[in-house]
Amino acid sequence: MDKTLVIGANGQIGKLLIQMMTEQKLPVKAMLRKAEQAAEFEKMGAEVVIADLEADLPDAAFADCDKVVFTAGSGGKTGADKTILVDLWGACKVIDKAKRHNIMQFVMVSSRDAGDPEHGTPAIKHYNICKHFADKHLIESHLPYTILRPGKLTDGPLTGTITTTRPTDQEQQFISRADVAACILQCLDHSETVNQIEELYQGDMPIQQAFIKSVKGRLG
Template sequence: MKRVLIIGANGKIGKILSRKLKDEADFEPVAMLRKPEQASFFDDLGVERHVASIEGSVDEIAKIMKETDAVVFTAGSGGNTGHDKTLTVDLDGAVKSMEAARLTDVKRFIMVSALNADDRDLWAASGLEPYYIAKHYADFVLKTTDLDYTILRPGRLLDEPGTGMINITYPEKEDGVSREDVAGVIVQALKQKDSIGKIIAFNQGKTPLEKALSQG
């Protein structure tokens, strides 16, 4: 059984992913939380959890990562924080997590990024330019490492129930994707070795996500 550290586990995607991995025979989720008061959800679920901040030291992250086999980075500063948090969480937090993975010899690393993270022409128009800059450069750094990475780039995140169907061929033609389906894509990426070294952009669609990833 592979132990998967979820960084950003208390977020919406992180909680859904924790549930999904808990139900998988081949995976054991390990939640990394920022605050002790976030623990009750994971205790009730029966998921191992640890409190640490990605704004802390690399060693602090590595201590938790040491006994795991894979990392999913799905942390984010959120829409109600300043640009400083976007830098320290979405960018530097991601890079410190990569450094911790290399220190602990954890090779598998899945990054939850954002659709259009490489399209500078769209950043300013979106009103989210600092966010896209952070995602772009976190992805850039990850691609330069020797980690077995997969970069996932979902479109606009929705809270509606997942359909299990996505579009990776022309994701820009679809408007959004449920967080439940994003979590489902993460699970499939963990299962499919041929997703290693790939950037997978997606939105809602009509292709079963397992099939879509195997074709991506």
């Protein structure tokens, strides 16, 4: 059975994803930076590996995994230096390791303006630039990828319904972290999302249908 390595497991989206996966008895390995975080994830039923994105990544983290989810982030309270080290350089290191270990799918949690940082939110332009080049590195790696670009993240409930079309009203360009986690889980189990880039927002279409509609729309 496929095992998924979740990078950034102790983040809000990562933890929600681990919960969903363990509840469904799906094999998952949580990559954590601090050993004292391990007990919570082991109690959920996840395997744990201790590693730091800012240091050398152990091959053992990837060795028995078929899929990787990258949902790590430097956080909004850190400076641009941490954003570069985690969201860009850390992501690139994970991508390179994943390629060496022949990972079958890499799901990247990016940002809605990673495709066009020049016209994104000025205050987080550096963040969007880092996400842009991390996404580019993933695409050019030729790993089977899924890049998810969620809107503004909220702590709202899991609705199970989204849209992949950006709302014209900026006030509607948001999505709950729980729905993002559910979207990641959907991508890990459905091949139609491979080699696709999808924006994610609150919406009224069930997640699987929204992804299928988006892919069919691009195929004409």
